[in-house]
Amino acid sequence: MNKRYYSLNTYFKGIYGRRVRKICIDAGFTCPNRDGKLSQKGCIFCDEKGSGADDISRKLPVWEQVNKYLETKARDNEYYLVYFQPFTNTYANIKILETLYKSVFLDKRIIGLSIGTRPDCLDEDKLMLIAEISGGREVWLELGLQSSNDRTLKRVNRGHNKEDFEKAVVASNKAGIKVCAHIILGLPGETPADYANTADFISSLPVKGLKIHHLYIAKNTEIERLYTGKEISLISKDTYIQEAASFLERTRPDIVIHRLMGDCRKERLVAPEWTLQKSEIVRDINKELAARNSWQGKKTRMAIVPRGTI
Numbered sequence: 001m002n003k004r005y006y007s008l009n010t011y012f013k014g015i016y017g018r019r020v021r022k023i024c025i026d027a028g029f030t031c032p033n034r035d036g037k038l039s040q041k042g043c044i045f046c047d048e049k050g051s052g053a054d055d056i057s058r059k060l061p062v063w064e065q066v067n068k069y070l071e072t073k074a075r076d077n078e079y080y081l082v083y084f085q086p087f088t089n090t091y092a093n094i095k096i097l098e099t100l101y102k103s104v105f106l107d108k109r110i111i112g113l114s115i116g117t118r119p120d121c122l123d124e125d126k127l128m129l130i131a132e133i134s135g136g137r138e139v140w141l142e143l144g145l146q147s148s149n150d151r152t153l154k155r156v157n158r159g160h161n162k163e164d165f166e167k168a169v170v171a172s173n174k175a176g177i178k179v180c181a182h183i184i185l186g187l188p189g190e191t192p193a194d195y196a197n198t199a200d201f202i203s204s205l206p207v208k209g210l211k212i213h214h215l216y217i218a219k220n221t222e223i224e225r226l227y228t229g230k231e232i233s234l235i236s237k238d239t240y241i242q243e244a245a246s247f248l249e250r251t252r253p254d255i256v257i258h259r260l261m262g263d264c265r266k267e268r269l270v271a272p273e274w275t276l277q278k279s280e281i282v283r284d285i286n287k288e289l290a291a292r293n294s295w296q297g298k299k300t301r302m303a304i305v306p307r308g309t310i
């Protein structure tokens with residue numbers, strides 16, 4: 001079945017004519033929401049081990065992590081983006097960042113970077129550095145929002161608000177950097193009206209990419225305590241499929257969909273079990289759009305030129 005949303009694979013194939021994969025690396029960063037600058041607790045869902053970095057080692061220099069991947073997994077007919085993923089990958093001084101980011105271009109198959117960070121950990125110098133690296137390369141800044149409801153952001157201890165996110169997106173766009181927004185469906189207290197507001201907010205900004213995640217419970221998190229104490233309940237698989245489809249309907253059609261499910265390693269996962277059925281659920285979200293005779297952007301509510309682009 002054809003995809004009813006603008007997938008990352010479609011975007012990459014259209015530009016490069018081939019598959020582009022991500023090499024996830026761990027540059028050893030921490031986060032101001034964990035190291036005490038803002039808080040020591042972190043977001044209530046934050047996995048202390050960091051996200052996505054399953055077979056990588058914080059002990060290796062980043063270039064060595066990339067080299068290891070190139071030697072063991074890379075193919076000649078693919079391109080790669082190096083993904084600075086766990087924790088806050090702009091949380092260091094500019095010299096350290098410059099050395100780290102530039103050290104990974106070891107091979108012509110590495111065409112760019114993805115840099116995961118928080119909206120309150122960017123400044124003009126960092127944006128200028130990222131913009132300079134973007135010249136002629138494929139660079140994405142991955143910015144966590146999670147929800148556009150400030151009450152929810154407070155409840156999950158994000159340590160920033162909706163306005164911080166908007167300012168970071170507008171400044172990044174002005175610097176010529178592509179932003180991929182991250183959101184979560186199923187956060188405590190959120191309703192379909194919150195999801196709709198978040199989708200409309202994202203579509204009103206010069207965001208170029210989107211990751212939609214479901215809320216899952218990882219071990220040793222504050223949210224695990226709330227879940228085991230029955231203080232919160234989780235979004236069901238069927239509701240998630242419905243709500244993710246509805247979110248896509250309100251998302252601007254030019255926004256590239258990087259992801260439609262959260263990812264948690266089996267050994268770190270508490271619940272829900274369907275977290276491990278990723279391809280099936282992504283397929284079912286597309287099927288849900290087909291059953292509605294719908295597609296990404298069908299219900300986008302705002303003018304197609306987002307704020308901050310002109």
Ligand code: SF4
Nearest residue numbers: 031033042043046087
């Ligand atoms: S901003 Fe990211 S790394 Fe920092 S506490 Fe929240 S989820 Fe964890």
